[in-house]
Amino acid sequence: MTEANAFASQDDILATAGSWVAEGRKVAIATVVKTWGSSPRPVGSRLVVDGDGAMVGSVSGGCIEGAVIKEAFDVMSGGKPRLLDFGVSDEQAWDVGLACGGKVEVWVERLEG
């Protein structure tokens, strides 16, 4: 992710999703719907991913993007939209989570062309 993309406004992120779909690319949108504690990105923050793994925006400080992208691939290949739940990371268990101690729910859906 480039610096410019990391700070792209919601406008650019949704517009990018729209233009990717118009180009015939598979696109999934992940949106932060609820946060508890010190989550890095507020409700409404978005990450848009295409079938090749290109992305704009963010749903965390980078802690959970990998796991979200994995689910996004599944959703864009015909899987159902889904709600993901991330809590505090457990470093011992190599768990995906938020080192900051926050919790976050992320909705992942396909943008259908």
Add this chain to the structure above:
Amino acid sequence: MHVALFNSLQAARSAKTPVALVTVLSDGGQSLVFADGVEGGLPEPVIVEVRQRLRDNAGGVIEHGGTRYFVDCHNPPLRIIVIGAVHISQTLVPMAAIAGYEVIVVDPRASFATAERFPNVRLVDDWPDEAMEALAPDSRTAIITLTHDPKLDDPALEVALKSEAFYIACLGSRRTHARRLERLRALGFDDATLGRIHGPAGLHIGAVSPAEIALSILAELTAVLHEVETVAKAA
């Protein structure tokens, strides 16, 4: 999300029409809720609560009848009206744009308000009082006067102080600001109203260059927006 709904959402956003995207967090069903209509199907109590949240610009999850709904508010961007196409504006405007604001620069002086000096920004060359009346500042608008010229700043402030603008700031020394307050007081504005003006504009961070001054103003504006106490200005 179906592309038809997505296109309606994007059309509303580009038309600057407030709209909420509501997602059922089980089956993924989606609707758009406007102030005066709905695209999709939702129970009436949910629509009522969504509209309240849209007015408050407060997105989040709501529950009704055992179902969770995610409300995603899309209000037009916060606006900053800058009075004066001056040197500081040339750095303030792009910084504010990066921070996500819609920026409008008002300056009737043709040699200042040029597209070369201000690319990609809306320039208004009307007299500030007329321009401000037309722009109709609301509670999602900030107004920053930068000309130091009472002929330009004061008429803009008269409109600003009668509006619900969330941030009003004026560049100028303490002495300049004291004189400005006297002039406005003579026009009938009381102390409580005049207390809304942040002057001299910006946080006290020792700003010297135009970019630093722009940064200090944006920082103060951000603190006011989020209702955070800032460090007291040095005497």
